[in-house]
Amino acid sequence: MTSVVIAAHNEATVIGRCLDGLLAEAAPGEFDVVVAANGCTDDTVKVAAARGVRVIDLPEPGKPGALNAGDAIAVGFPRVYLDADIMLSTAGLRALAAAVTGPVLASTARRELDLGRRPLLVRAYFGVHRHLPALRSGLFGRGVIVLSEAGRARFDTFPDMVADDLFIDSLFAPDEKRQVESVPSVVATPRTTKDLIRRLIRVRAGNAAMRAAAARGEITAAVRPAGRSSWLKDVVLRRPWLAPAAVGYVGITLYAAAIAKRRPDTGWGRDESTRQEEANA
Numbered sequence: 274m275t276s277v278v279i280a281a282h283n284e285a286t287v288i289g290r291c292l293d294g295l296l297a298e299a300a301p302g303e304f305d306v307v308v309a310a311n312g313c314t315d316d317t318v319k320v321a322a323a324r325g326v327r328v329i330d331l332p333e334p335g336k337p338g339a340l341n342a343g344d345a346i347a348v349g350f351p352r353v354y355l356d357a358d359i360m361l362s363t364a365g366l367r368a369l370a371a372a373v374t375g376p377v378l379a380s381t382a383r384r385e386l387d388l389g390r391r392p393l394l395v396r397a398y399f400g401v402h403r404h405l406p407a408l409r410s411g412l413f414g415r416g417v418i419v420l421s422e423a424g425r426a427r428f429d430t431f432p433d434m435v436a437d438d439l440f441i442d443s444l445f446a447p448d449e450k451r452q453v454e455s456v457p458s459v460v461a462t463p464r465t466t467k468d469l470i471r472r473l474i475r476v477r478a479g480n481a482a483m484r485a486a487a488a489r490g491e492i493t494a495a496v497r498p499a500g501r502s503s504w505l506k507d508v509v510l511r512r513p514w515l516a517p518a519a520v521g522y523v524g525i526t527l528y529a530a531a532i533a534k535r536r537p538d539t540g541w542g543r544d545e546s547t548r549q550e551e552a553n554a
Contacts, residue, residue, distance in 0.1 A: 274349035275370045276305040280339035284357035285315040291357050292324040298363035308357075309343035311335055337431045344430070352425050354437070356416035358461065358547060365456040369419040378424030378449045379441065381412045382458035394466045397521035404508045404515075407500060412450060413438035415458040424449070432492050435479035443487070443494035461547035466525070468546040473529035481533065 277295065281288055288308065296304065306326035310317045312334025321328045329342050340354065351370045355361060361369075365382065372380035386403060388396050402408070412418050418441055420427075427444040431437055442450070463469040480499070487496045504526075509519045 274302065274305050275351050275353060275366065276347035276349040277307065277353040277355055277366070278340060278343035278347055279306070279308045279355050279357050280336045280343065281308050281310050281313070281317050281321065281357040282334050282336070282339070283313050283315045283317060284310075285313075285317045285320050287358040288317055289320045289324065291355070291360060292321065292326060294360045294362055295355075295366060296324065296326075296363065304366070305347060305349050307343040307347050309339035311339040311342075335433075336435060336437060337433050340431045340437060350420075350422040350425065352420045352422075354418045354420075354441075359416035359458055361417055361456075361458065368453055368456050369417065372451050372453050373419055373421035373424065376448060377451045378421050378427070379412055379445050380419045380451045380453055381415045382417050382456040383452055383454050384408060384415045385457045385459045387459055387461045391462055391464065392466055394521045394525060395462055395464075395469050397518040398469060398525050399462055400518040401504055401508050401515055401522040404512065405500075405503055406507050407497065407503065409452065410447060410450070411439075411497070412442040412445070414460070416460060417458055428494075432483075432486065434483050434486065435475065436483040439480055439483055439496060440492070440494060443483075443496040464546035470525060470529050470532075473525065474533045477530050477533035 279288070279291070292306065292308075295306065308317075308321040308326055308328045309331060310321065310328060311331040313330070318328055318330050327346070329339075329346070331339060331342055344352070351373050353366065353369070361382070369380050369382060384403075386399055388399060408414050418438060420441070424445065428440075432440060434440065463472055483492070484496050484499070486492045487494050504519065504522060509515050
């Protein structure tokens, strides 16, 4: 039985859609789904419970604690870690689960970006970001990671840090990971430049904290380096027509990095604008 763990903090506007897509064609007992609601002040628990899945109602917010709580009661493998705002079909989940076999211990979906009605700077940023090699070879940035039982045995619990996908990615060699091209994960991009910067500050601070913990030996993971110049050597020099977009990409990236360095925030911050879009759709 495949187990799915979904950490959810105030996801009432998206969790129903997520679960409906996941379970639409599932056979009875095919999936063990656990929604770890944490610190919710909306109807996340009610909406999830109405779909017949198991729900944990944790009083304190925090994604690492929610993932660990969900993991503690999940019963099957492969083990799927899914973000509440990601739509994954029953067939897609089956394909990702089937991919973790033999030497492949971890799988993820192909990332698709929703850039509809986004401002110019947001589209410019992702025009460069979407071509970064790390986004093709890593497990992060899709909102879904699937581990085999042997893959899950690589670590005990999730560390108390926000970069959970970077942490999992660091545990596997390139030939132990697979991106399943036939399965799309549609990732909603921030609706405003301000929301994009807010998201980047959180990501930068979280990734920096993860790398620092690895350097101190607090976590036993070979966290991939930041690759600060990849946007130039791997993207723009090979696609010179992206040079105008790169101006916006670099400006936003440097600004977010400076703020993250001065005011590191390791809490579970997120872009709320995509949830508002779902609520108003």
